[in-house]
Amino acid sequence: MENSYMPFSPTTTTTANTTLRLPNKGWSQNSGFCIYEPMNSKNFSSTPSSTPSNSQFHHPSQLVAPYQSLQLPHRQPTEQAGHSLAYLVYPFFLGQNGIEFGESSSIQASNGVQGSCFIQTDGLSEEQERRILDPYITKVARIRRKQARQRSLGLQRSASSGASIQVEERRLTSSGADTDVNNNNDTKRDLYMFCTPDNKRLRMLLKKELKNSDVGSLGRIVLPKKEAEVNLPTLSDKEGILVMIKDVYSNQMWTLKYKFWSNNKSRMYVLENTGDFVKQNGLEIGDSLTLYEDESKNLYFFILKVERFAAEASNNQHCDNVNNNNHMYLPFTCQSRDEEETSIELLIEQLKHKEQQEPNDFMTLPMDAAYSGRLPKEARHFLSDTFSSRETYSQITATTLQTSSTSIRGKARSVDDIQINFDDGYGGLDMLPDVSLYNFSL
DNA sequence: TGCATTGCATGAAAA
Protein backbone atom coordinates (compact mmCIF):
# COMPACT_ATOMS: atom_id res chain seq x y z
CA MET A 1 0.00 0.00 0.00
CA GLU A 2 1.35 3.35 -0.92
CA ASN A 3 0.81 6.48 1.06
CA SER A 4 1.02 10.00 -0.14
CA TYR A 5 1.49 13.39 1.29
CA MET A 6 -0.01 15.89 -1.03
CA PRO A 7 -1.76 18.83 0.48
CA PHE A 8 -1.88 20.31 -2.97
CA SER A 9 -4.81 19.14 -4.93
CA PRO A 10 -3.61 16.86 -7.71
CA THR A 11 -6.87 17.27 -9.55
CA THR A 12 -5.73 20.09 -11.72
CA THR A 13 -3.07 18.82 -14.05
CA THR A 14 -3.11 20.48 -17.35
CA THR A 15 0.08 21.78 -18.78
CA ALA A 16 3.66 21.94 -17.75
CA ASN A 17 4.08 25.31 -19.34
CA THR A 18 4.88 28.02 -16.91
CA THR A 19 2.07 30.49 -16.74
CA LEU A 20 2.08 34.07 -15.79
CA ARG A 21 0.07 35.68 -13.12
CA LEU A 22 -0.20 38.78 -11.07
CA PRO A 23 1.44 38.55 -7.70
CA ASN A 24 -1.75 39.44 -5.92
CA LYS A 25 -3.68 36.80 -7.79
CA GLY A 26 -1.72 33.79 -6.84
CA TRP A 27 -2.69 30.20 -6.51
CA SER A 28 -6.18 29.77 -5.43
CA GLN A 29 -6.61 29.58 -1.72
CA ASN A 30 -9.59 27.34 -2.25
CA SER A 31 -8.37 25.06 -4.92
CA GLY A 32 -9.43 21.96 -3.13
CA PHE A 33 -6.40 21.34 -1.01
CA CYS A 34 -6.50 18.02 0.69
CA ILE A 35 -4.03 16.66 3.14
CA TYR A 36 -2.71 13.13 2.92
CA GLU A 37 -4.72 12.42 -0.14
CA PRO A 38 -4.38 8.77 -1.20
CA MET A 39 -2.86 8.30 -4.58
CA ASN A 40 -3.03 5.38 -6.93
CA SER A 41 0.53 4.31 -7.45
CA LYS A 42 -0.25 2.98 -10.88
CA ASN A 43 -1.22 6.41 -11.95
CA PHE A 44 1.80 7.92 -10.37
CA SER A 45 4.22 9.80 -12.50
CA SER A 46 6.72 12.47 -11.84
CA THR A 47 5.39 14.48 -14.71
CA PRO A 48 5.16 18.07 -13.71
CA SER A 49 1.86 19.76 -13.63
CA SER A 50 0.67 23.23 -13.01
CA THR A 51 -2.38 24.52 -11.38
CA PRO A 52 -4.62 26.14 -13.89
CA SER A 53 -4.95 29.76 -13.29
CA ASN A 54 -5.28 32.99 -15.07
CA SER A 55 -2.06 33.84 -13.43
CA GLN A 56 0.17 36.40 -14.93
CA PHE A 57 3.05 36.07 -12.59
CA HIS A 58 6.27 36.11 -14.51
CA HIS A 59 8.61 33.26 -14.26
CA PRO A 60 12.02 34.86 -13.97
CA SER A 61 13.28 33.06 -16.99
CA GLN A 62 10.63 34.84 -18.97
CA LEU A 63 10.74 38.15 -17.23
CA VAL A 64 14.22 39.52 -17.12
CA ALA A 65 17.03 38.60 -19.41
CA PRO A 66 19.67 38.07 -16.74
CA TYR A 67 17.62 35.31 -15.22
CA GLN A 68 17.21 33.32 -18.33
CA SER A 69 19.80 30.91 -17.19
CA LEU A 70 20.21 31.82 -13.60
CA GLN A 71 16.91 31.03 -11.98
CA LEU A 72 17.64 33.35 -9.15
CA PRO A 73 15.03 34.36 -6.65
CA HIS A 74 12.40 36.16 -8.53
CA ARG A 75 12.28 39.90 -8.44
CA GLN A 76 9.11 41.61 -9.31
CA PRO A 77 9.75 45.11 -10.50
CA THR A 78 7.31 47.80 -9.67
CA GLU A 79 7.16 51.31 -10.92
CA GLN A 80 7.10 53.69 -8.05
CA ALA A 81 5.96 57.20 -8.52
CA GLY A 82 8.93 59.48 -8.73
CA HIS A 83 11.40 56.73 -7.98
CA SER A 84 13.48 54.16 -9.65
CA LEU A 85 12.36 50.62 -9.90
CA ALA A 86 12.19 48.70 -6.70
CA TYR A 87 12.47 44.96 -6.71
CA LEU A 88 11.18 42.29 -4.44
CA VAL A 89 12.64 38.85 -4.30
CA TYR A 90 10.68 35.66 -3.95
CA PRO A 91 10.46 33.74 -1.80
CA PHE A 92 10.38 36.96 0.09
CA PHE A 93 11.96 37.00 3.51
CA LEU A 94 9.65 38.41 6.13
CA GLY A 95 11.06 40.62 8.82
CA GLN A 96 9.16 40.44 12.06
CA ASN A 97 8.42 44.10 12.06
CA GLY A 98 9.18 44.58 8.48
CA ILE A 99 7.47 43.56 5.32
CA GLU A 100 4.08 42.79 6.74
CA PHE A 101 2.01 44.15 3.94
CA GLY A 102 -1.61 44.57 4.64
CA GLU A 103 -1.16 44.36 8.37
CA SER A 104 -0.50 47.97 8.95
CA SER A 105 -3.00 50.54 7.95
CA SER A 106 -0.13 52.89 7.41
CA ILE A 107 1.34 50.76 4.68
CA GLN A 108 -0.89 50.46 1.69
CA ALA A 109 -0.12 48.11 -1.08
CA SER A 110 0.27 49.76 -4.40
CA ASN A 111 -2.14 49.30 -7.26
CA GLY A 112 -4.83 49.57 -4.68
CA VAL A 113 -4.38 46.00 -3.61
CA GLN A 114 -4.09 45.19 0.04
CA GLY A 115 -1.80 42.37 0.89
CA SER A 116 0.34 42.68 -2.16
CA CYS A 117 4.08 42.82 -1.88
CA PHE A 118 4.06 46.14 -3.59
CA ILE A 119 4.41 49.32 -1.72
CA GLN A 120 3.01 52.75 -2.14
CA THR A 121 5.63 55.44 -2.33
CA ASP A 122 3.80 58.44 -1.03
CA GLY A 123 5.23 60.37 1.86
CA LEU A 124 5.28 59.37 5.48
CA SER A 125 2.04 59.35 7.33
CA GLU A 126 1.91 60.45 10.95
CA GLU A 127 1.38 56.87 11.91
CA GLN A 128 4.50 55.77 10.11
CA GLU A 129 6.46 58.56 11.65
CA ARG A 130 5.28 57.58 15.09
CA ARG A 131 6.31 54.00 14.48
CA ILE A 132 9.69 54.99 13.25
CA LEU A 133 10.33 57.02 16.32
CA ASP A 134 8.80 54.73 18.84
CA PRO A 135 11.65 53.27 20.87
CA TYR A 136 9.50 50.57 22.37
CA ILE A 137 8.63 49.15 18.98
CA THR A 138 12.19 49.20 17.92
CA LYS A 139 13.20 47.36 21.06
CA VAL A 140 10.68 44.61 20.44
CA ALA A 141 11.78 44.47 16.85
CA ARG A 142 15.36 44.02 17.97
CA ILE A 143 14.44 41.09 20.17
CA ARG A 144 12.44 39.47 17.45
CA ARG A 145 15.25 39.94 15.01
CA LYS A 146 17.49 38.19 17.45
CA GLN A 147 15.12 35.26 17.53
CA ALA A 148 14.85 35.18 13.79
CA ARG A 149 18.59 35.34 13.38
CA GLN A 150 19.05 32.41 15.70
CA ARG A 151 16.52 30.40 13.76
CA SER A 152 17.97 31.37 10.46
CA LEU A 153 21.40 30.20 11.50
CA GLY A 154 19.93 26.80 12.01
CA LEU A 155 20.58 26.72 15.70
CA GLN A 156 18.49 24.42 17.72
CA ARG A 157 16.49 26.64 19.92
CA SER A 158 17.29 25.57 23.42
CA ALA A 159 14.64 25.77 26.02
CA SER A 160 16.69 28.10 28.09
CA SER A 161 17.44 30.64 25.41
CA GLY A 162 13.88 30.54 24.21
CA ALA A 163 12.73 31.11 27.71
CA SER A 164 15.05 34.01 28.23
CA ILE A 165 13.84 35.70 25.13
CA GLN A 166 10.28 35.13 26.18
CA VAL A 167 11.05 36.59 29.56
CA GLU A 168 12.65 39.56 27.94
CA GLU A 169 9.61 40.05 25.75
CA ARG A 170 7.31 39.67 28.72
CA ARG A 171 9.27 42.28 30.55
CA LEU A 172 8.90 44.57 27.62
CA THR A 173 5.25 43.84 27.21
CA SER A 174 4.31 44.23 30.82
CA SER A 175 3.00 47.62 29.88
CA GLY A 176 0.16 45.83 28.18
CA ALA A 177 1.23 46.32 24.65
CA ASP A 178 1.30 42.61 24.10
CA THR A 179 0.33 39.34 25.72
CA ASP A 180 1.80 35.91 26.18
CA VAL A 181 -0.84 34.53 23.87
CA ASN A 182 0.23 36.93 21.22
CA ASN A 183 3.83 36.04 21.87
CA ASN A 184 3.09 32.40 21.31
CA ASN A 185 1.16 33.13 18.18
CA ASP A 186 3.92 35.36 16.97
CA THR A 187 6.53 32.75 17.74
CA LYS A 188 4.63 30.15 15.75
CA ARG A 189 4.04 32.58 12.96
CA ASP A 190 7.65 33.66 13.01
CA LEU A 191 8.66 30.23 11.75
CA TYR A 192 7.22 31.22 8.41
CA MET A 193 9.79 33.74 7.39
CA PHE A 194 9.41 33.63 3.64
CA CYS A 195 6.59 34.60 1.40
CA THR A 196 5.44 33.37 -1.99
CA PRO A 197 4.34 35.78 -4.68
CA ASP A 198 0.77 35.25 -3.57
CA ASN A 199 1.59 35.95 0.04
CA LYS A 200 1.62 32.44 1.39
CA ARG A 201 3.98 32.26 4.29
CA LEU A 202 6.68 29.65 4.02
CA ARG A 203 9.11 28.08 6.40
CA MET A 204 12.23 26.37 5.22
CA LEU A 205 12.35 22.63 5.75
CA LEU A 206 15.67 21.66 4.33
CA LYS A 207 18.26 22.60 1.81
CA LYS A 208 20.35 20.26 -0.28
CA GLU A 209 23.35 21.14 -2.36
CA LEU A 210 23.11 18.74 -5.24
CA LYS A 211 25.87 16.22 -5.79
CA ASN A 212 26.82 14.19 -8.79
CA SER A 213 24.66 11.30 -7.71
CA ASP A 214 21.69 13.61 -7.20
CA VAL A 215 21.72 14.94 -10.73
CA GLY A 216 22.94 11.76 -12.42
CA SER A 217 20.96 9.09 -14.12
CA LEU A 218 19.78 7.36 -10.98
CA GLY A 219 16.84 9.69 -10.62
CA ARG A 220 17.10 10.13 -6.91
CA ILE A 221 18.19 12.87 -4.57
CA VAL A 222 19.60 12.02 -1.18
CA LEU A 223 18.20 14.26 1.51
CA PRO A 224 19.91 15.30 4.73
CA LYS A 225 18.73 12.90 7.39
CA LYS A 226 18.33 15.23 10.33
CA GLU A 227 16.29 17.85 8.51
CA ALA A 228 14.24 15.20 6.75
CA GLU A 229 13.29 13.49 9.98
CA VAL A 230 12.47 16.75 11.71
CA ASN A 231 10.66 18.56 8.94
CA LEU A 232 9.26 16.09 6.46
CA PRO A 233 6.41 13.65 7.08
CA THR A 234 7.39 10.69 9.20
CA LEU A 235 7.90 7.53 7.20
CA SER A 236 6.65 4.38 8.84
CA ASP A 237 7.87 1.94 6.22
CA LYS A 238 10.29 1.65 3.36
CA GLU A 239 7.59 2.09 0.77
CA GLY A 240 7.68 5.77 1.37
CA ILE A 241 5.07 8.29 0.33
CA LEU A 242 4.29 10.44 -2.64
CA VAL A 243 4.76 14.13 -2.14
CA MET A 244 3.57 16.97 -4.29
CA ILE A 245 5.99 19.84 -4.45
CA LYS A 246 5.32 23.15 -6.10
CA ASP A 247 7.84 25.54 -7.57
CA VAL A 248 7.91 28.63 -5.38
CA TYR A 249 7.56 31.06 -8.24
CA SER A 250 5.89 29.16 -11.00
CA ASN A 251 2.81 27.01 -10.96
CA GLN A 252 4.70 23.91 -11.79
CA MET A 253 3.97 20.99 -9.55
CA TRP A 254 5.95 17.78 -9.23
CA THR A 255 5.01 14.50 -7.67
CA LEU A 256 8.01 12.74 -6.23
CA LYS A 257 8.47 9.77 -3.98
CA TYR A 258 9.91 10.33 -0.55
CA LYS A 259 11.29 7.21 1.06
CA PHE A 260 14.18 5.83 3.05
CA TRP A 261 16.69 3.00 2.83
CA SER A 262 17.97 1.12 5.78
CA ASN A 263 21.61 1.83 6.35
CA ASN A 264 23.23 -0.05 9.21
CA LYS A 265 21.08 0.94 12.15
CA SER A 266 20.18 4.21 10.53
CA ARG A 267 18.28 5.43 7.51
CA MET A 268 19.00 7.27 4.30
CA TYR A 269 16.25 9.50 3.04
CA VAL A 270 15.79 10.03 -0.67
CA LEU A 271 13.52 11.67 -3.15
CA GLU A 272 12.94 9.32 -6.06
CA ASN A 273 11.66 9.72 -9.59
CA THR A 274 13.62 12.93 -9.81
CA GLY A 275 15.01 12.31 -13.28
CA ASP A 276 12.59 14.52 -15.16
CA PHE A 277 12.60 17.01 -12.34
CA VAL A 278 16.36 17.38 -12.60
CA LYS A 279 16.30 17.47 -16.37
CA GLN A 280 13.54 19.99 -16.78
CA ASN A 281 14.94 22.32 -14.16
CA GLY A 282 18.40 21.97 -15.64
CA LEU A 283 19.87 21.01 -12.31
CA GLU A 284 23.58 20.52 -12.10
CA ILE A 285 26.17 19.74 -9.47
CA GLY A 286 26.45 22.58 -7.02
CA ASP A 287 22.91 23.84 -7.48
CA SER A 288 20.88 23.87 -4.33
CA LEU A 289 17.38 22.61 -3.79
CA THR A 290 15.45 24.07 -0.89
CA LEU A 291 12.16 22.71 0.37
CA TYR A 292 9.58 24.86 2.09
CA GLU A 293 6.13 24.35 3.48
CA ASP A 294 3.37 26.84 3.95
CA GLU A 295 1.00 27.07 6.87
CA SER A 296 -1.29 24.53 5.20
CA LYS A 297 1.57 22.02 4.93
CA ASN A 298 1.84 22.42 1.18
CA LEU A 299 5.34 21.71 0.01
CA TYR A 300 7.34 24.03 -2.20
CA PHE A 301 10.77 23.90 -3.72
CA PHE A 302 13.19 26.54 -4.75
CA ILE A 303 16.27 26.13 -6.90
CA LEU A 304 19.34 28.29 -6.70
CA LYS A 305 21.91 27.76 -9.38
CA VAL A 306 24.76 29.19 -7.45
CA GLU A 307 27.62 28.05 -9.59
CA ARG A 308 26.31 29.51 -12.79
CA PHE A 309 25.31 32.69 -11.03
CA ALA A 310 28.85 33.08 -9.77
CA ALA A 311 30.39 32.26 -13.12
CA GLU A 312 28.21 34.59 -15.11
CA ALA A 313 28.41 37.40 -12.65
CA SER A 314 32.18 37.13 -12.45
CA ASN A 315 32.28 37.43 -16.19
CA ASN A 316 30.38 40.67 -15.77
CA GLN A 317 27.53 39.42 -17.84
CA HIS A 318 24.21 41.02 -17.14
CA CYS A 319 25.19 42.63 -13.92
CA ASP A 320 22.22 44.93 -13.89
CA ASN A 321 20.04 44.30 -10.93
CA VAL A 322 21.93 41.24 -9.85
CA ASN A 323 22.26 41.32 -6.14
CA ASN A 324 25.34 40.01 -4.48
CA ASN A 325 23.91 38.88 -1.24
CA ASN A 326 25.80 35.69 -1.52
CA HIS A 327 28.77 37.92 -0.81
CA MET A 328 30.76 36.36 -3.56
CA TYR A 329 32.45 39.59 -4.42
CA LEU A 330 33.86 41.39 -1.48
CA PRO A 331 36.80 43.54 -2.39
CA PHE A 332 36.47 45.54 0.76
CA THR A 333 34.13 45.98 3.65
CA CYS A 334 33.86 48.19 6.64
CA GLN A 335 36.14 46.87 9.31
CA SER A 336 36.41 49.36 12.11
CA ARG A 337 33.79 51.12 14.10
CA ASP A 338 34.97 54.37 12.55
CA GLU A 339 34.29 52.99 9.15
CA GLU A 340 30.92 51.78 10.30
CA GLU A 341 30.11 55.35 11.19
CA THR A 342 30.63 56.23 7.60
CA SER A 343 27.57 57.63 5.98
CA ILE A 344 26.06 56.04 2.95
CA GLU A 345 26.98 59.19 1.10
CA LEU A 346 30.65 58.77 1.92
CA LEU A 347 30.44 55.09 1.14
CA ILE A 348 29.11 55.86 -2.29
CA GLU A 349 31.82 58.44 -2.78
CA GLN A 350 34.41 55.84 -1.93
CA LEU A 351 32.92 53.47 -4.41
CA LYS A 352 32.80 56.14 -7.07
CA HIS A 353 36.41 57.09 -6.63
CA LYS A 354 37.77 53.67 -5.96
CA GLU A 355 40.74 52.97 -8.12
CA GLN A 356 39.94 50.50 -10.85
CA GLN A 357 36.29 50.49 -10.09
CA GLU A 358 34.61 47.39 -11.38
CA PRO A 359 31.12 45.98 -11.33
CA ASN A 360 30.26 44.09 -8.21
CA ASP A 361 32.58 46.02 -5.97
CA PHE A 362 30.65 46.65 -2.86
CA MET A 363 30.80 47.95 0.66
CA THR A 364 28.56 47.43 3.61
CA LEU A 365 27.69 49.40 6.67
CA PRO A 366 25.08 49.17 9.42
CA MET A 367 21.66 50.53 8.85
CA ASP A 368 21.99 52.99 11.70
CA ALA A 369 24.83 54.69 9.92
CA ALA A 370 22.97 54.59 6.67
CA TYR A 371 20.03 56.22 8.38
CA SER A 372 22.04 58.95 9.98
CA GLY A 373 20.38 61.62 7.95
CA ARG A 374 22.99 61.75 5.27
CA LEU A 375 21.28 59.16 3.19
CA PRO A 376 20.39 60.59 -0.19
CA LYS A 377 16.92 62.06 -0.05
CA GLU A 378 15.45 59.75 -2.61
CA ALA A 379 16.83 56.69 -0.93
CA ARG A 380 15.60 57.85 2.46
CA HIS A 381 12.19 58.46 1.05
CA PHE A 382 12.19 55.02 -0.45
CA LEU A 383 13.19 53.52 2.86
CA SER A 384 10.55 55.36 4.79
CA ASP A 385 7.88 54.25 2.41
CA THR A 386 9.03 50.71 2.46
CA PHE A 387 9.78 49.88 6.02
CA SER A 388 7.75 50.71 9.05
CA SER A 389 10.70 50.78 11.37
CA ARG A 390 14.21 52.05 10.98
CA GLU A 391 15.25 49.03 12.99
CA THR A 392 13.93 46.65 10.45
CA TYR A 393 17.00 46.55 8.34
CA SER A 394 20.38 46.41 9.95
CA GLN A 395 22.76 46.60 7.07
CA ILE A 396 23.11 48.46 3.88
CA THR A 397 25.18 47.42 0.94
CA ALA A 398 26.23 49.61 -1.93
CA THR A 399 27.21 47.74 -5.03
CA THR A 400 28.57 49.08 -8.26
CA LEU A 401 26.79 47.89 -11.33
CA GLN A 402 27.65 47.47 -14.92
CA THR A 403 24.78 49.12 -16.63
CA SER A 404 26.25 49.25 -20.05
CA SER A 405 25.53 46.13 -22.01
CA THR A 406 28.81 46.58 -23.79
CA SER A 407 31.80 44.87 -22.30
CA ILE A 408 35.36 44.39 -23.36
CA ARG A 409 36.82 40.98 -22.71
CA GLY A 410 34.32 40.41 -20.02
CA LYS A 411 35.23 43.62 -18.25
CA ALA A 412 32.76 46.40 -17.92
CA ARG A 413 33.41 49.42 -20.05
CA SER A 414 31.71 51.63 -17.57
CA VAL A 415 30.28 51.37 -14.11
CA ASP A 416 27.69 54.03 -13.91
CA ASP A 417 25.20 52.84 -11.34
CA ILE A 418 25.34 52.03 -7.71
CA GLN A 419 22.81 49.70 -6.31
CA ILE A 420 21.92 49.92 -2.67
CA ASN A 421 20.72 46.82 -0.96
CA PHE A 422 18.95 47.01 2.35
CA ASP A 423 19.75 43.81 4.12
CA ASP A 424 18.04 42.89 7.35
CA GLY A 425 20.86 40.61 8.29
CA TYR A 426 18.54 37.86 9.45
CA GLY A 427 19.50 35.32 6.93
CA GLY A 428 23.23 34.98 7.05
CA LEU A 429 24.84 33.70 3.95
CA ASP A 430 22.88 30.54 3.58
CA MET A 431 19.40 31.95 3.53
CA LEU A 432 17.61 33.45 0.65
CA PRO A 433 18.19 37.13 0.70
CA ASP A 434 15.74 39.67 1.88
CA VAL A 435 16.58 42.49 -0.33
CA SER A 436 15.15 45.60 -1.78
CA LEU A 437 17.05 47.47 -4.36
CA TYR A 438 17.43 51.10 -5.00
CA ASN A 439 19.47 52.11 -7.98
CA PHE A 440 20.61 55.49 -9.05
CA SER A 441 23.15 56.76 -11.48
CA LEU A 442 26.44 58.23 -10.46
C1' DT B 1 20.79 -10.37 -23.40
C1' DG B 2 20.90 -5.76 -22.30
C1' DC B 3 19.31 -1.88 -20.03
C1' DA B 4 17.01 0.46 -16.19
C1' DT B 5 15.81 0.45 -11.54
C1' DT B 6 16.22 -0.67 -6.75
C1' DG B 7 18.26 -0.88 -2.47
C1' DC B 8 22.07 -2.57 0.25
C1' DA B 9 27.10 -2.01 1.20
C1' DT B 10 31.12 0.51 1.55
C1' DG B 11 34.12 4.04 2.67
C1' DA B 12 35.25 8.93 3.00
C1' DA B 13 34.14 12.91 5.46
C1' DA B 14 32.16 15.21 9.18
C1' DA B 15 30.74 15.51 13.87
Added chain:
DNA sequence: TTTTTCATGCAATGC
Protein backbone atom coordinates in the same frame (compact mmCIF):
# COMPACT_ATOMS: atom_id res chain seq x y z
C1' DT C 1 39.05 7.66 18.41
C1' DT C 2 34.45 6.58 17.64
C1' DT C 3 30.12 7.40 15.65
C1' DT C 4 27.20 9.19 12.22
C1' DT C 5 26.14 10.90 7.82
C1' DC C 6 25.97 10.64 3.13
C1' DA C 7 27.92 10.01 -1.70
C1' DT C 8 28.27 6.45 -4.58
C1' DG C 9 29.49 1.65 -6.07
C1' DC C 10 27.50 -2.41 -7.36
C1' DA C 11 24.80 -6.66 -7.16
C1' DA C 12 20.12 -8.21 -7.55
C1' DT C 13 16.03 -7.78 -9.87
C1' DG C 14 12.64 -6.70 -13.38
C1' DC C 15 11.27 -5.71 -17.95
